[in-house]
Amino acid sequence: MADAQPVTEEELRRLSEFLYRRTGMIFTETKRYYVQRRITDRMEATGATSFASYFARLRSDAAGEVEQFINAFTVNETYFYREDHQLRCLTQDLLAERVERRPRDRAIRIWSVPCSTGEEPYSIALWLLENWAQVDAYDIEIVGSDIDTRALKAASEGVFGKRALMRLSPELIGRYFEELGDEQWRILDDIRGSVRFTAANLVETAETRPHGQFDVIFCRNVLIYFDDASRRVAAENLYENLAPGGFICLGHTESMSRISPLFEVRRFDDAIVYQRPRAAHG
């Protein structure tokens, strides 16, 4: 039976550094307790008796431990209004900047990649309808893309269970979903018709490029799973898929600082986001 000892500050820093180098994951001071817990969980799961032996296992990636650790840390469950601080940032800051001096007839384009079974792109649609005063003034195109075509099929069907809707108020559910019974809800056809779903692999330029340029890209919790070379290519693809001055939102444990110098970091009240510089290059 594993007898896991508490992890020291220095050990925590070493592990954080390793994960940062290897995956681009970043842990702020406020998440320290959470990180401690996850390490202890993984030590127990792997039967490691000391931090050193667990760390050796993680470093050599024995039995895919790096991915296991990321999984333990990243809630891979997707649900409506997840990480809503970024959605707040979208309507409070990002879009205001994107529509400055923009002709009314130029559509705003938003990309959710990977979009899994559709919760994120539909959340963006609902959030804009509910929270953005200028929603009627612009055409808004929302695209959801994923490498997994089964997920895309489910996404375009737009049927969700109770857990996916747990963060939505009954009013919102009533307004945008029809109840199918059996704890299943289908998102209204109007919303369903407003999101386009496509297959795309972020490291395949031939697949990303046809999507054109976006004003805002949501790209959460996927780059951390890539190796360094793929991350570099993905960053260049994402750069191309952003309009100059466009924004990219990563997951809350991800940092572009390990991935690519192509973007500039911007801090808003609700989120840190990355921006393709406005000047074309330089």
Next chain:
Amino acid sequence: MPLIRKGGDAPAPTGGDEPAGKLRSTSPDERWAAARALSGRPEALASLTAALATEQDPRVREALLTGLARIGTPQGAAAIVPLIRSDDASLRTGAIDALRVMPAAALAGPLDSLLSDPETDVRILACDLARALPAPQATRLLCGLLAREPEANVCAAAADVLAECGEPDALPALAACAERFVQVPFLVFALRVAGDRIRAQTPVQDG
């Protein structure tokens, strides 16, 4: 219901007909597109290398470096290696970052000679590249360096990597180096921590 509609495909930027020629375009956007079009293609090695020698735009430079790194061969690595001697710190950084994403097999050759390079800073940067190698190989290379290296800063860079991925046979080399540099407190500290970490990770038989 507000105006949300299903849009069509936005026009995709065109790749260009002859990317190698476009690498010399006056437009950074065209040079970027050309660098990306040639990315990872072994036959583009010479054009990417030539473009890198004169490219001033940091983002196009990134794309050129990615392009060479994705070739993934010792020749690709050899094209990047000279840049780590650049006077421009951001170019050195770009070169090392690109080398770091290359397969270990492509790096092994250049790394050997970089670790014996006459320039101190090249040896320091080379130590960090060893981090990507399998642990036994990194240990062997860096211990060889520790035994002969006259510069404290280079030994410290080796200790930093060994602290993460060193194997137990590095311990004598760390100890011997600490004796040589007993007058440099930082290095003594670094070698001690590296040794402690390696010892902590070495399984001890119970009983």
Next chain:
Amino acid sequence: MAEASSKRVLVVDDASLVRLYYRDALERAGYQVDEALNGLEALEKLHAAPADLLIVDVNMPQMDGFTFLKVLRRQALPVAAIPALVISTEAGAQDREAARQAGGNFYLVKPVSQETLVEYAAMFCGAAP
């Protein structure tokens, strides 16, 4: 040693043992220490929490120390004025000049002892008397 209780130092260096060595000295002298592994991460950290002093290496992944200081110095924010002590392995005159032009306030050549580090930290962010 004087208490520098509320002063915050951000150490920007990709070598973990260098950061550990500086942290050890600075914490014992009463500073709060935060770390970043490269210039880009340092910019992110400064957006989240400012610092009273930056200790900056030159050769780092993703964004080198000079580029970091140049980018920082042109921000229209209070963080742009944080004093920076550049500590590099590069000993040449042109490196010192490059550091000055990038916005470094002082330049030291590695390896730096803990005593020297604390001395300079006190000088730049005015440790409490």
